[in-house]
Amino acid sequence: MSSQGTTTARVAPDPPQPPEAAAKARRLSLLNVAFELRAFIALAVLIVVFGLLSDSFLTVTNVITMTKHVAINGVIALGMLLVILKGGIDLSVGSIVGLSGVVAGELLQGVALGGVIAYPPVWVVIVLCVAVGMGVGLLNGVLVTRFNVAPFIATLGMLYVARGAAMLISNGATYPNLGGNPALGNTGFDLLGSGRPLGLPTSIWIMIVLAAAAVLLLAKSPFGRWLYATGGNERAADLSGVPIRRVKTIVYVVSGACAAIAGLIIASELTSAAPQAGETYELNAIAAVVIGGAALSGGRGTVRGTLVGAFVIGFLADGLVILGVSTFWQILIKGAVIILAVMLDQGQQRFKRRGAAASAVAASARPT
Amino acid sequence: MTGHVLRACDVTKVYGGTHALKGVDFGVAAGRVTALFGENGAGKSTLMKILAGIEHPTTGRVELDGRPVELVSSRDAADHGISIIHQELSLCPNLSVQDNLFLARELRGRLGAVDRRTQRAATTAVLRRLEEDVDPDGLVGDLRLGQQQVVEIARALLQDARVLIMDEPTSALTAPEVEVLFRVIRELTGSGVAVVYISHHLDEALDIADDVVVLRDGRLVATADAAEVDIRWIVERMVGRDQDALFPRREPVLGEDLLTVRDLMVADPANPDRLAIDDVSLTVRAGEIVGVYGLMGSGRTELLEALAGRIAPASGQVELAGQALDGSGIRERIGRGVVLVPEDRQRDGLVQTMSVGENLSLAGLRSFVRGLFVSADLERGAVERTIADITVKASGPKAAIGSLSGGNQQKVVIGKALLTGPRVLLLDEPSRGVDVGAKADIFELMAAQARQGLAVLFTTSDAEEALHIPDRLLVLARGAVAGEFRRGELTREELMSVSDGGAV
Known part of the structure; x- marks a missing residue:
């Protein structure tokens, strides 16, 4: 090919820069790094401030307790991240939390099967509850992909449907004493909440394992790539042979499963299941994903960011409680933090462009 | 040079690490059509956006009537008598033709209400001048692409600009529509308006031009009187090579x-x-x-x-x-x-949130999967080979797709298709x-x-x-x-x- 007009890309080493311009470029890139890590920095600031203000905040017991709280939102937020990466939203997760706990309570109480009352073992209960969560997610997915209902509307509807189902099953009452009965062979459900393998509560382990799985899924698997592509430009993904309907359905199923797992953790920690459990949890999960730098328009977001987002929300809430700040202030501050996080994200997008421009000017200003 | 209404002086513009413009001096004279030529990525659109106040020069300045002026927004530029017809249509498909024409500069009647009667009359008049039979109250979204382009042109005409910038105004127009547009342009220059004209149809642009300016790689490489040059001259300066290279001779083996x-x-x-x-x-x-x-x-x-x-x-x-x-x-x-390279690469070809490499491997991803995961080595190898084979100008596989010029983006879409084997x-x-x-x-x-x-x-x-x-x-x-x-x-x-x- 005769080509004066085109040259193949080669990544050239950075040319020497005049000190002033180079310093400016460096300053901008440092700021950029600070932006990149803003959620981490926010978390560090929270820890330092609360640690200085309260003696009990930074104790091992308290950090573990707070992380236990984070784990529940963290698990839901991981599912939410996948949905948001696709460019969707899942408002039904809070209700799935409640429904999952109620189903566990109902099953542990015993199920009437042809005149006999059966007591399924705990693992069966867990599998069935997760399946219920996946079922609700599948419904969301089908509504979105087959019937073209907007995700906001479809999952808003399922928010009510799943909550109503939880109320109907439980008749509005709370299931007490989910510890099971050794004689019936269904003990052990409470271990999910109170167990401490290797010194850490089970719920924290669950979050760690799910986060690791999510990292592998997003960074290494073809599904992860399809998901980012579908969220970034659905039409282009479709024409590239990405099975976009399957991708879009699966994220809702995964989100439902994550919410159901969170519901099981809550029911197990309390050894009781209330049909109201998990109300407004969808908002905490969305907040964690957004604070973690994901774009609600889809295609951009990470597991790391989402987890840090969950920690920011959780530590902020618990820290304010420890300091004795009133509930009303807590709610207000949480809202302000969410808005600030999104504003910083917008700022970073602008900054990236400016930083790149500054380093290019620095590069061209070098003596030739 | 003297007699320029609007001038860009020693303008440099840097986007995301690449120089779109490097020290460009460009002026337009009253009553003349200046045709701006250059490959995609040569900096034409960037230069026009700076003159229209949409972008701001990284260094250098803009002069209006010989005095430096800072155009802070397109609105500001419009107030100074500079309007632009964009390459991409900037119309609201959910609004009527008249609403689009007067968007953000609605005519007000009594009590501050929109004076639809006067607007409609003005709309009808300007559309008649462009010989386009379109209902002023019809939705823009219902018009065919060419008609939408005429509406875009009509909007600029309504602003009575002293400087009118046309960036690819004819890409969707039929031949008769182009003729009408040219007649209108002649009327405008006759009354002293300065027109900047950009088109990929070189013959068409040369046809209407009085002055010719060529950009290459962000630099102004040539200016000439339109009467003294031909297309070959222009193309040689645009690409720095002969036009015959455009159509390779080949003997197919079927x-x-x-x-x-x-x-x-x-x-x-x-x-x-x-x-x-x-x-x-x-x-x-x-x-x-x-x-x-x-x-x-x-x-x-x-x-x-x-x-x-x-x-x-x-x-x-x-x-x-x-x-x-x-x-x-x-x-x-x-x-x-069987694989398709779609026509509209922004809408159907590229995932803007992904890198050059990720876009390239998207359609052929299956061939890089080993076990459960995408093999990073296989993928990187294939992507780097493709970037070299199809001569994509990018800083590397990790470059943002938006940092590439149109031609290079198109090569990425083709490369993506080729990677499916x-x-x-x-x-x-x-x-x-x-x-x-x-x-x-x-x-x-x-x-x-x-x-x-x-x-x-x-x-x-x-x-x-x-x-x-x-x-x-x-x-x-x-x-x-x-x-x-x-x-x-x-x-x-x-x-x-x-x-x-x-x-x-």
Whole structure:
């Protein structure tokens, strides 16, 4: 090919820069790094401030307790991240939390099967509850992909449907004493909440394992790539042979499963299941994903960011409680933090462009 | 130079690490049409955006009537008498023609209410001047693309600008519409308006120009009086090489029939009562490049989308090397070796949130999967090889796709298709919105694929391309094949006549 007009890309080493311009470029890139890590920095600031203000905040017991709280939102937020990466939203997760706990309570109480009352073992209960969560997610997915209902509307509807189902099953009452009965062979459900393998509560382990799985899924698997592509430009993904309907359905199923797992953790920690459990949890999960730098328009977001987002929300809430700040202030501050996080994200997008421009000017200003 | 109404002085503009403009001095004179030439990525649009207040120069300044002026926004520029017709349409499809024309500068009547009567009268008048029969109260979204472009032009005319910048105003216009536009431009310059004209149709731009300015790689490389230069002169300065290199000569080595289409009927997706493709049959052999020439609305896009599995045909058969493809979707067809490079790369070709490398590997991702995961080594190797093979100008596989010029973005879309290991390559207007240099690269790429035994089917609305590139040319008019010709059998005039539904 005769080509004066085109040259193949080669990544050239950075040319020497005049000190002033180079310093400016460096300053901008440092700021950029600070932006990149803003959620981490926010978390560090929270820890330092609360640690200085309260003696009990930074104790091992308290950090573990707070992380236990984070784990529940963290698990839901991981599912939410996948949905948001696709460019969707899942408002039904809070209700799935409640429904999952109620189903566990109902099953542990015993199920009437042809005149006999059966007591399924705990693992069966867990599998069935997760399946219920996946079922609700599948419904969301089908509504979105087959019937073209907007995700906001479809999952808003399922928010009510799943909550109503939880109320109907439980008749509005709370299931007490989910510890099971050794004689019936269904003990052990409470271990999910109170167990401490290797010194850490089970719920924290669950979050760690799910986060690791999510990292592998997003960074290494073809599904992860399809998901980012579908969220970034659905039409282009479709024409590239990405099975976009399957991708879009699966994220809702995964989100439902994550919410159901969170519901099981809550029911197990309390050894009781209330049909109201998990109300407004969808908002905490969305907040964690957004604070973690994901774009609600889809295609951009990470597991790391989402987890840090969950920690920011959780530590902020618990820290304010420890300091004795009133509930009303807590709610207000949480809202302000969410808005600030999104504003910083917008700022970073602008900054990236400016930083790149500054380093290019620095590069061209070098003596030739 | 003197006598310039509006001037950019020593303007440099840097975007995301690349220099779009490097110390450009550019002025426009009252009562003259200045045609700006340059490849995609040469900096034409950037320069115009700076003159129109949409972008701000990184260094350098803008002068109006010889005095420095800071244009903080397009609104500000409009107040200074500078308007721009954008390359991308900037209309609201959900609003009426009149609402669009007066958007953000609505005429107010009593009590501050919008004075629709006066607006409607002004709309009717300006549309009559442009000889476009459009209802002022009709929705812009219901107009065809060419009419929308006329509305865009009308909006700029209504502002009574002293400087009117036209960035690709004719890309969707029919020949008569272009003639009307040129007449209006002459009227404007006659009354002292300075016009800047940018078009990929070089002959058209040279036709209307008084002054010629050429940009290359962000630098101003030549200025001339339009009467003293020809297209060859311009192209040489745009690309720094000869135009003959654009159309490579090749002797095809033909193999078996790879793609066979019989009696294809496709309903118009936008209007299911109408047929977009009405009984089309064709074959493409291994090693052959077949072109489909058709104007907008001829059904060319629907034809390729039906072949790629994006839209289901109403009837007819499609075969790949004798095997029926009917009923299979995009994914299955890509797996079997039929892949489409879509016409609109922003909308259908690229994922803007992903890097160059991730875009390249997206369609062929399956071949890099080992076990459960994508093999980073296999993927990187293939991506780097493709970037080198198709000569993508990028800082590397991790570069943001948006940092590339249009031509390089188009190469990425083609590279993505090639990484699926296709047997049949479908390209819908592969040279649309692509500069001359990248065009030559893309045709060369198509030729190289044909040499390797692929069947290549592409569409074009450019007559020169249609006459020079394909081994065989099908002329599509109103969804049907109006004629089939071998290379060299047809003149430009005959092609025009056939595509209008006439006979040779």
